[in-house]
Each structure stands twice: as C-alpha cells, then as structure tokens.
Amino acid sequence: MQIKPEDYSYSINNVARIFAKHVKYNSFYTRKNGIEFTNEKLPSVIDYDAFSAPISVQSGWFWDVLIFPSNEYVIKFGGINKTLSESLRLNLNRHIKNYTKIILKQIEPAINQATIDAHKLNLLTNKYYIRHDQANKWISTYQWLAIHLKNLNLLKKLTDNSQNNLELIKPFLEKGYQRVKALNQNFVSNQLSNYEVFFNQIEINPLTENQRKACVIDEKYNLVLAGAGTGKTSTMVGRAGYLLKSELAKPDEILMLAYANKAAQEMDERIREKLGIQNLTVKTFHSLGLEIIGQVEGKKPSIHEMATDERVRTKFIDNQFQHLLQNKDYQALLIHYFANLIYPYKSQYEFKSLGEYTAYILENDIRTLQGELVKSYEECEIANFLYRQGVEYQYEAKYKIDTRTPDYKQYQPDFYLTDYDIYIEHFAVDQQNKTPPFINQTIYLQGMTWKRALHQQHQTKLIETYSYYKQQERLSEALDEKLTAAGVKYKPLPANQLLANLNSQGQFSEFSKLMSSILALFKSACLTLQELSAKFSVSENKARAEATIQLFEPIYNAYQTELKNTNSIDFDDMIARAIEYIETGRYQSPFLYILVDEFQDISASRARLLKALMAQQANASLFCVGDDWQAIYRFTGSDVSLTKDFSEHFGYTATSILDKTFRFNNKIGEVASRFISENPSQIQKVIESHAKIDNSAVSLIKTNDNEIGLEAALKAISEKISKPSSVLLLGRFSFNAPTNLSTLKKTYANLKIAFMTAHGSKGKEADYVIVLNLIKGKHGFPSEKATNPLLALLLPKTEDYKHAEERRLFYVALTRARHHVYLITDANKPSPFVVELIDKGYPIVADEFKGNSFQDKMASNCPSCKSGFLTARDGYSSFFGCSNFPVCKYTEKACKWCGSGLITKGELRHCANTHCNYKEPICPACGGAMIFRKNGNFWGCTHYKKDDVFSCGYTTKLIDLGTKPKL
Structure with missing residues (x-):
C-alpha cells in the first residue's frame, strides 16, 4: 500500500548519545509503511499497522524520551531535545492517524470485494472443487490484506459488515493455498461419500479409492497415471458419469478423445451401456478434426485413400520416385546420396571404446554399393569408389599365402583387386601414426609392420590408405592417385546400371520408406518446407540434410498436388486444419470438459489442439489418463515428455495414480515394475497386484532354436492348466511370427494361441505370454537399429537413458500376462534385457528348461568390444569369436579337452570349465601357446614354422603346470 506522507526524522547529538537514557538507537525516520530506527547494528521497524497505542512522551531532566508502543514490543527512544519532543509526538501521531484513514479507505472496499469474489469462486461454500488457477488469482489479488490483520485498532474501525466479511476470508489471507487444499480434501471426501453407490455400480467391479478420487478432483488440468491393468477405461467412464450425475456438465459439454476408432467405439458403447447417455461426444482426434473442418467449411472434405491404406500411400510414393528417376538431375543427386551420404559419417577418433564404435557400425548397417557389410565408413567410401569406377574387387578375401597358425586365423587384407592382383589395406592412423582411442596403438602398429613385411616377403602388391586422408577430405582423391600410379584402368x-543394382538390393524400397516417414512426420508436425530446412540445418552432416530435402521436396509436392486435385485431405491435414480454425476463432468449442485416453501417446500437434480448445473456454477442464511406463510410439511423433512433464507444458496439475492392477500377479509385477523403474526419468510409482502368488511367474528359456523354445513353453503351459487358456506370442517385429503357428494351434487345442508384435499388444491381455526372439542386434529386442539422423530431427528429443523406449516396450510385453511369462533367448547372443534380469538377480526362473535342446549357461562378454558375446566357432582349430564379427574380430582359443573358453591367469591359460583341469603355458616371446615336444623333450611355441621369417622359435626345458600335460 503506497502512501505519500510527510517526512519526519530525528537524530540525537553526540552529548545526548553519551549522557541520555534510552539511546539504543541513533535516529529514526518515517518511511512508506512505518517508522525505522537505526543504530550501528541492525535497524528496527514498527509498521504503522502495528502501533497498539498513540506515541507518548516521557519527560526527563535534560532530554525527553519518545515511547513507541507496538503489538509486539515497545521502543523507548531517548535523547530527544525537550523543545522538540511534543511537536514530534503530535506530528507523528497525526501522521499515523492519517495513514490509518487512508488505509481504512483502501482495505474496507477491498475486503468487501474480496468476499464477493470469494463467493463467485465458491471459496466459502465448499460445494465445489476450488481450482488452483482461480484460487491463486484471488490470493495474489488480495494477499496484501493479510499485513493489516494484526492492526487491531484499524480493524475495530471497520463497519460490522466489513468485519463479518473479513472473518469469512481471513483463513485464506492467513494460510493462502493451504486453506484451499484443506477445503478441496474435505470436498473430495464428501463427494466420495455422496456418490458411493454410483461408484460401486458404474462398472462390474466397484471403482477403487484412487479411481474415485481421480473422478471427483476437478482441477483445470488433471493427469491420471494409470498403470497396466489398473482400470483406465473404467476411470474415464466414471469421470464422465460423475460430471453428469453431479450436474457439473451436460452431455454436449463433454468431449471424450481416444486414438483409435476401435477404442473410441468401445468407450462410446461403455458410456451408452453404463450411463444410458446417447449424445455424449466420443471421438478420435482425427474424427474431431474432420468435424471441426466440416463445421467451419460447411462440408466435410473427402479422405484420400492414401490416408486409410498404407499400401496405396507406399505405391504412390514408389510411383513418384520411379517417375523422378527419369530426370537426369534427380538421378545424379540420388547416386551421390547413395554413394556418399546415405550413412551418417563419424570419425573413428570420436569413439572412446570399441563397444561404442561397434554399436555405431552395426546399428547403422553400413554397407557398400555392392551390399557388403564393412567395418568402417572409410572402407565403405573406398569400396564405393572402386565399384563406381568399374574396378572388380573382393572385400576381405583371404591372402593367397597360407598364414594360419594354431593361434591366428588366415590374413585377410581389406580389398583385393582381382583383375590386377593388387591388395589394398586401409589403416586407421592419423599423420602422427596415432590410432583411434579404442585401438591398442602398439599392437596395431606392429600389425601394420607385419603386413608390410608379409607383402614384401611374398612380392605381392600393396596399396595403403590412411584415416587421415578422410580427415583431410581427400580419401577418394588419394586412392585415385595410387590406383592410377599402379596401372589400374x-x-x-x-x-x-548403378541404379538398377541399387534397386535389386532393395535400396530404393528402403529409400521410399524413408521418404514416407519424413512425409508423415513432416506433416504431423505441421511444418512448412522452410521450417523443415531450418530443422535439418542443425544436422551434423549438412550436405546429407540438403540432399535429402532436395530429394524429398518433389515427392512432397506431388503428394500435395494429388490431394488438391482430388479435393481430399489426409489425417495430418485433419489435425493441422482443425488447429488453425480453433486458434483463429473460426471454430468455437462448446466443450467444458475434455477427457483424453492413452495420453502417453500424445504428440506435439495433438497437444496444441487440446490447448487451443482449452483456451476458448475460461472454465474448461482437461482430464488425461495415461501411463508414461507404456509410452512406445515415439517413432510416430508421440512425446513422452508431455506426460512426464505435464505441468510444465499445461500448467498447475492435479496428479492421481491408479496403483492397483487387476491383471498380472505380484510376481510378474515385481519383475516388470523393477525393470521399468531402473530408468530414473520414469515417474516413480508402486503398482500393487490384486492377485498374489508365492512362486516366480517369469521363466527364461535358453535355446538357439526359437521353435524349440516355443514348443517347450506351450507344452509347459498345456500341462499346468485345468481349463482352456489364452496364450499371446509376442515378437519385436512382425517377421518374428512362428511359421508353424497353425500347426501349434491344432497341437494345443486347449490353448487359444495368437501372435502379435509387442507394439500391437498394447491394451491386450492373455493368461500366458511368450516373448520370442529375445536376442541382441538390429532385429533383436531391444532393437539396436539406429534411427536415421534426419528422422531424429523430426522426432521428439531422445532420452538419456539407454534403450528407454525399448524398455517400456518390454514392460508392455511383460504386463500383458495374467499368470506367467516365458522369455525365449539365445544364450550365445542374449538380449541386453535378459542379461540384466540375470545379472541383477531378478526373481525369475532361469534353469527350468534343461536337456540337449537347451543351453545351460550364458555366453561370456567379449573382453575387447564389451558389447558382443563369445561363441564357439570352427576353423583351422576350435576357437571362440565375437558375435559382433566382422566389426570386432576378437577370438579366443578353445580348450583342447572340453571345448570351453580359456582364461588367462599369469603365465598360463586355464579352462573356464571348473570341471576341466586343462592348462597351457603362454609363450613369453609372442603370446602363442607352448606345447610339449616329446621327441625333443622340451617346450616349444606353436607359432614355430620351419623356414618362415615370421616363425617364433622360443623354447624352454621346464614349465611347471601343476598337472601333467595331455599329449
């Protein structure tokens, strides 16, 4: 409260400061809201509102004392000149009195207006839920009145009506929003009691306590986190029913939104059946958009067949692509794209570990124009140069001279030019001969020396290229110079011909899919071509981004022309045009209550649609039901952050959690909830299962034959059930479907067997679930296929936690089952999820299935790349090789006695099988194995080769193995 008073101040002199009484303070002065007293330490203030009586004078011999009485304490200010004390008293008291009059004129109407506004907001009746935005507006408007509540003298001067009004609003002034929260809690409690019968009967089973609270809480923005099987649809029906029953809304003021037609139809049927309401609006986002367009434009536009049939859309894009291939400029750009830009280039020097680098190569599936999977982007560039120039080559062909030893496999140079008998080695070194961080520099340089010496010894031609050529952006140029110098024509x-070869490899089909995906995400995000270009401009590879836009633009233009010529729209147009009409006011929303199902699947454009609808009604309320644990559609544009950070996107939010599941038992819940909660960015919640059992309900089947694992699981289920049961077979991809599914259905007649992808199973349930093909890799579970970097720019931001969305997909798969889940994995290349379940001691059964058809232990991790697994191989001798071959070429010898792996301990290699005592000494000269030469009665290295310059001739007479060697 601002008042412009006269200024009154007083400072005591030095003599008074020494001899006068009550000189704690040196001076005082009036300010806006009170009198401030100063000294060398902290000042003291008495607000004008805090004076409990008028200021008085206490007379002294030489100096007077002014007495300032407040509600909390009294200040005696001594050292006042006796000739000035009375005038100071009179002026200060008059000043305070004037202040009080002014304040009284301000607070009395404010108190009365605050009471009127409080009645309008139902703050004083507790008949309705008080929304935060309305309460907060009232509090922020009238909170200043609270500072005057202690001024009893002032309050006594209020009229009786104002005093009564003040008593009504006083709790809100004193406690602020805490008072509102208490009233809301009381309101919810009363509503639960008043509508107990309704909530008991609205569904087959009575709604839970948390479901009921979620239905009654009536914030502007409401988020209901509904765990798997916790009854989200029942909550949606209960909410709609409560709004109608309590007369908060009429049927035509409620909008219920679902994502799929089937879900919307099911919800509409439940509303009609349970509530007997025929005219409540239940729609999908797309059908709502179409209705809005129809209302604004006077007629609903036609939906193009491309919107409803994916095959028609794909065929259209393919046809446009084939048509564009007749254009020479488009041809040239396309060839440039496939030869130089299709893969995201990253220098090997950007990777800290071999595992990171291996993942990059395998996830991006870097292949040459001839289709070979190569170990580096730079090798791909070399291969593509050779191919485009018509130079015949073989990738990693075996060297013409046999170089195998018991410890090392055959040497395979990077490239062999068959018509010229020339080898090419591409060395990963910079100009200082330094290797990438994940490569052992000493060993690598020794290998380079060995290869050069080998070629020199056998007089074979070798061309060398280096990583620093790529760093200097002249790899192809340097290769060209060296090939020309070597006489290559x-x-x-x-x-x-090049385009025909690409087409035969399926590259055009993949490119059409990329164009289709870009088109879908581009339109879904309501972008223009200029905005798309701006998004792509932040790409690490600007040349790739620019080429992609140039290749995409004519396809997009043709697509839009087709829609225009047929007077039709697609699904993305339904949302985009509806947003435009709502935001510009051409459409006026009648909906006060908007209920959204499966909110975790919301995209930015749909969220924008909801915000636009909400902005048209001051008292509108948004009620969203979803589960961030089940957000699995980022690839379509869904943004889980809109759920996890709901209040940041919408505003103050009342969050309810449905934490009791009626689907899966507690043992499935233990595994699923713990697994998904490993990601700290997921909203933490505890889901309680209605069904309780004692034994583990998740079994692991280890076999390299998926069909054997499936048969074993079905047999186990069939033998344990007493009545027909449903079994859901889940795969990460549609091609995971068993080829013998029809036979299995006949064999197990007591089981209702169906296959679905994990994505397709969302919202489904079965008595038993069998998750197929839980292996590591691009087509494994989790899928380790890299998202195209340009698509990633159109998608919501990725989460920091590894495989975050794939983890949620696995959670969905686990929680489809009521009784038991069977996980089928290949122990030689197990899914990282399976490895986690075992390594972290999850309560699963890992040894239920035994025998020749099943694996008894998990493969060991590759010690080199740390992402692959060591699996048994056969060649010149038995050995273990990394599953990430050819990118990771790590190998280990196998035990000669039992075939298990070997572990290095000091100067010996020991068999990893604890039941086998095999040991072999390590050659200290070259790292090979030492074997006992019985004819010479000595130990010699296995790398010994007579008359070979690379032979190791190390020998020794005595080696103590502790056990006798097996000869």
Missing part, C-alpha cells in the same frame, strides 16, 4: 559404371 577405370570402366565407370553407367548410371542406369
């Missing part, structure tokens, strides 16, 4: 491949 070029026969450049004609464009039509």
Whole structure:
C-alpha cells in the first residue's frame, strides 16, 4: 500500500548519545509503511499497522524520551531535545492517524470485494472443487490484506459488515493455498461419500479409492497415471458419469478423445451401456478434426485413400520416385546420396571404446554399393569408389599365402583387386601414426609392420590408405592417385546400371520408406518446407540434410498436388486444419470438459489442439489418463515428455495414480515394475497386484532354436492348466511370427494361441505370454537399429537413458500376462534385457528348461568390444569369436579337452570349465601357446614354422603346470 506522507526524522547529538537514557538507537525516520530506527547494528521497524497505542512522551531532566508502543514490543527512544519532543509526538501521531484513514479507505472496499469474489469462486461454500488457477488469482489479488490483520485498532474501525466479511476470508489471507487444499480434501471426501453407490455400480467391479478420487478432483488440468491393468477405461467412464450425475456438465459439454476408432467405439458403447447417455461426444482426434473442418467449411472434405491404406500411400510414393528417376538431375543427386551420404559419417577418433564404435557400425548397417557389410565408413567410401569406377574387387578375401597358425586365423587384407592382383589395406592412423582411442596403438602398429613385411616377403602388391586422408577430405582423391600410379584402368559404371543394382538390393524400397516417414512426420508436425530446412540445418552432416530435402521436396509436392486435385485431405491435414480454425476463432468449442485416453501417446500437434480448445473456454477442464511406463510410439511423433512433464507444458496439475492392477500377479509385477523403474526419468510409482502368488511367474528359456523354445513353453503351459487358456506370442517385429503357428494351434487345442508384435499388444491381455526372439542386434529386442539422423530431427528429443523406449516396450510385453511369462533367448547372443534380469538377480526362473535342446549357461562378454558375446566357432582349430564379427574380430582359443573358453591367469591359460583341469603355458616371446615336444623333450611355441621369417622359435626345458600335460 503506497502512501505519500510527510517526512519526519530525528537524530540525537553526540552529548545526548553519551549522557541520555534510552539511546539504543541513533535516529529514526518515517518511511512508506512505518517508522525505522537505526543504530550501528541492525535497524528496527514498527509498521504503522502495528502501533497498539498513540506515541507518548516521557519527560526527563535534560532530554525527553519518545515511547513507541507496538503489538509486539515497545521502543523507548531517548535523547530527544525537550523543545522538540511534543511537536514530534503530535506530528507523528497525526501522521499515523492519517495513514490509518487512508488505509481504512483502501482495505474496507477491498475486503468487501474480496468476499464477493470469494463467493463467485465458491471459496466459502465448499460445494465445489476450488481450482488452483482461480484460487491463486484471488490470493495474489488480495494477499496484501493479510499485513493489516494484526492492526487491531484499524480493524475495530471497520463497519460490522466489513468485519463479518473479513472473518469469512481471513483463513485464506492467513494460510493462502493451504486453506484451499484443506477445503478441496474435505470436498473430495464428501463427494466420495455422496456418490458411493454410483461408484460401486458404474462398472462390474466397484471403482477403487484412487479411481474415485481421480473422478471427483476437478482441477483445470488433471493427469491420471494409470498403470497396466489398473482400470483406465473404467476411470474415464466414471469421470464422465460423475460430471453428469453431479450436474457439473451436460452431455454436449463433454468431449471424450481416444486414438483409435476401435477404442473410441468401445468407450462410446461403455458410456451408452453404463450411463444410458446417447449424445455424449466420443471421438478420435482425427474424427474431431474432420468435424471441426466440416463445421467451419460447411462440408466435410473427402479422405484420400492414401490416408486409410498404407499400401496405396507406399505405391504412390514408389510411383513418384520411379517417375523422378527419369530426370537426369534427380538421378545424379540420388547416386551421390547413395554413394556418399546415405550413412551418417563419424570419425573413428570420436569413439572412446570399441563397444561404442561397434554399436555405431552395426546399428547403422553400413554397407557398400555392392551390399557388403564393412567395418568402417572409410572402407565403405573406398569400396564405393572402386565399384563406381568399374574396378572388380573382393572385400576381405583371404591372402593367397597360407598364414594360419594354431593361434591366428588366415590374413585377410581389406580389398583385393582381382583383375590386377593388387591388395589394398586401409589403416586407421592419423599423420602422427596415432590410432583411434579404442585401438591398442602398439599392437596395431606392429600389425601394420607385419603386413608390410608379409607383402614384401611374398612380392605381392600393396596399396595403403590412411584415416587421415578422410580427415583431410581427400580419401577418394588419394586412392585415385595410387590406383592410377599402379596401372589400374577405370570402366565407370553407367548410371542406369548403378541404379538398377541399387534397386535389386532393395535400396530404393528402403529409400521410399524413408521418404514416407519424413512425409508423415513432416506433416504431423505441421511444418512448412522452410521450417523443415531450418530443422535439418542443425544436422551434423549438412550436405546429407540438403540432399535429402532436395530429394524429398518433389515427392512432397506431388503428394500435395494429388490431394488438391482430388479435393481430399489426409489425417495430418485433419489435425493441422482443425488447429488453425480453433486458434483463429473460426471454430468455437462448446466443450467444458475434455477427457483424453492413452495420453502417453500424445504428440506435439495433438497437444496444441487440446490447448487451443482449452483456451476458448475460461472454465474448461482437461482430464488425461495415461501411463508414461507404456509410452512406445515415439517413432510416430508421440512425446513422452508431455506426460512426464505435464505441468510444465499445461500448467498447475492435479496428479492421481491408479496403483492397483487387476491383471498380472505380484510376481510378474515385481519383475516388470523393477525393470521399468531402473530408468530414473520414469515417474516413480508402486503398482500393487490384486492377485498374489508365492512362486516366480517369469521363466527364461535358453535355446538357439526359437521353435524349440516355443514348443517347450506351450507344452509347459498345456500341462499346468485345468481349463482352456489364452496364450499371446509376442515378437519385436512382425517377421518374428512362428511359421508353424497353425500347426501349434491344432497341437494345443486347449490353448487359444495368437501372435502379435509387442507394439500391437498394447491394451491386450492373455493368461500366458511368450516373448520370442529375445536376442541382441538390429532385429533383436531391444532393437539396436539406429534411427536415421534426419528422422531424429523430426522426432521428439531422445532420452538419456539407454534403450528407454525399448524398455517400456518390454514392460508392455511383460504386463500383458495374467499368470506367467516365458522369455525365449539365445544364450550365445542374449538380449541386453535378459542379461540384466540375470545379472541383477531378478526373481525369475532361469534353469527350468534343461536337456540337449537347451543351453545351460550364458555366453561370456567379449573382453575387447564389451558389447558382443563369445561363441564357439570352427576353423583351422576350435576357437571362440565375437558375435559382433566382422566389426570386432576378437577370438579366443578353445580348450583342447572340453571345448570351453580359456582364461588367462599369469603365465598360463586355464579352462573356464571348473570341471576341466586343462592348462597351457603362454609363450613369453609372442603370446602363442607352448606345447610339449616329446621327441625333443622340451617346450616349444606353436607359432614355430620351419623356414618362415615370421616363425617364433622360443623354447624352454621346464614349465611347471601343476598337472601333467595331455599329449
């Protein structure tokens, strides 16, 4: 409260400061809201509102004392000149009195207006839920009145009506929003009691306590986190029913939104059946958009067949692509794209570990124009140069001289030019001969020396290229110079032949899919081509981004032209045009209550649609039901952050959690909830299962034959059930479907067997679930296929936690089952999820299935790349190789006695099988194995080769193994 008073101040002199009484303070002065007293330490203030009586004078011999009485304490200010004390008293008291009059004129109407506004907001009746935004507006408007509540003298001067009004609003002034929260809690409690019968009967089973509270709480923004099987649809029906029953809304003021037609139909049927309401609006987002367009434009536009049939859309894009291939400029750009830009280039020097680098190569599936999977982007560039110039080559062909030993496999140079008998080695070194961080520099340089010496010894031609050529952006140029110098002649491949080869490899089909995905995400995000270009401009590879836009633009233009020529729209147009009409006011929303199902699947454009609808009604309320643990559609544009950070996107939010599941038992819940909660960014919640059992309900089947594992699981289920049961077979991809599914259905007639993808199973349930093909890799579970970097720019931001969305998909798969889940994995290449379940001691059964068809232990991790697994191989001798071959070429010898792996301990290699005592000494000269030469009665290295310059001739007479060697 601002008042412009006269200024009154007083400072005592030095003599008074020494001899006068009550000189704690040196001076005082009036300010806006009170009198401040100062000294060398902290000042003291008495607000004008706090004076309990008028200021008085206490007379002294030489100096007077002014007495300032407040509600909390009294200040005696001594050292006042006796000739001035009375005038100071009179002026200060008059000043305070004037202040009080002014304040009284301000607070009395404010108190009365605050009471009127409080009645309007139902703050004083507790008949309705008080929304935060309304309460907060009232509190922020009238909170200043609270500072005057202690001024009893002032309050006594209020009229009786104002005093009564003040008593009504006083709790809100004193406690602020805490008072509102207490009233809301009381309101919810009363509503639960008043509508107990309704909530008991609205569904087959009575709603839970948390479901009922979620239905009654009536914030502007409401988020209901509904765990798997916790009854989200029942809560939606209960909410709609409560709004109608309590007369908070009429049927035509409620909008219920679902994602799929089937879900909307099911919800509409439940509303009609349970509530007997025929005219409540239940729609999908798309059908709502279509209705809005129809109302604004006077007629509903046609939906193009491309919107409803994916095959038609794909065929259209394919046809446009084939048509564009007749254009020479488009041809040239496309060839440039496939030869130089299709893969996201990253220098090997950007990776800290071999595991990171291996993941990059395998996830991006880097292949040459001839289709070979290569170990580096730089090798891909070399291969593509050779291919385009018509130079015949073989990738990693075996060297013409046999170089195998018991410990090392055959040497395979990177490239062999068959017509010229020339080898090419591409070395990962910079100009200082430094290797990438994950490569052992000493060993790598020794290998380079060995290869050069080998070629020199056998007089074979070798061309060398280096990573620093790529760093200098002249790899192809340097290769060209060296090939020319070696006499290699070029026969450049004609464009039509190159394009035909790409088409035969399925590259055009994949490119069409990319264009289709970009089109879908581009339109879903309501972007323009200029905005798309701006998004792509932040790409690490700007040349790749620019080429993609140039290749995409004519396809997009043709697509839009087709829609225009047929006077039709697609699903993305339904949302985009509806948003435009709502935001510009051409459409006026009648909906006060908007209820959204499966909110975790919301995209930015749909969220924008909801915000636009909400902005049109001051008292509108948004009620969203979803589960961030089940957000699995990022690839379509869904943004889980809109659920996890709901209040940041919408505003103050009342969050309810449905934490009791009626689907899966507690043992499935223990595994599923713990697994999903490993990601700290998921909203933490505890889901309680209605069904309780004692034994583990998740079993692991280890076999390298998926069909054997499936048969074993079905047999186990069939033998344990007493009545027909449903079994859901789940795969990460549609091609995981068993080829013998029809036979299995006949064999197990007591089981209702169905296959679905994990994505397709969302919202489904079965008595038993069998998750197939839980292996590591691009087509494993989790899928380790990299998202195209340009698509990633159109998708919501990725989460920091590894495999975050795939973890949620696995959670969905686990929680489809009521009684038991069977997980089928190959122990030689197990899914990281399976490895986690075992390594972290989850309560699963890992040894239920035994015998020749099943694996008894998990493969060991590759010690080199740390992401692959060591699996048994056969070649010149038995050995273990990394499953990430050819990117990771780590190998280990196998035990000669039992075939298990070997572990290095000091100077010996021991068999990893604890039941086998095999040991072999390590050659200290070259790292090979030492074997006992019985004819010479000595130990010699296995790398010994007579008359070979690379032979190791190390020998020794005595080695103590502790056990006798097996000869």
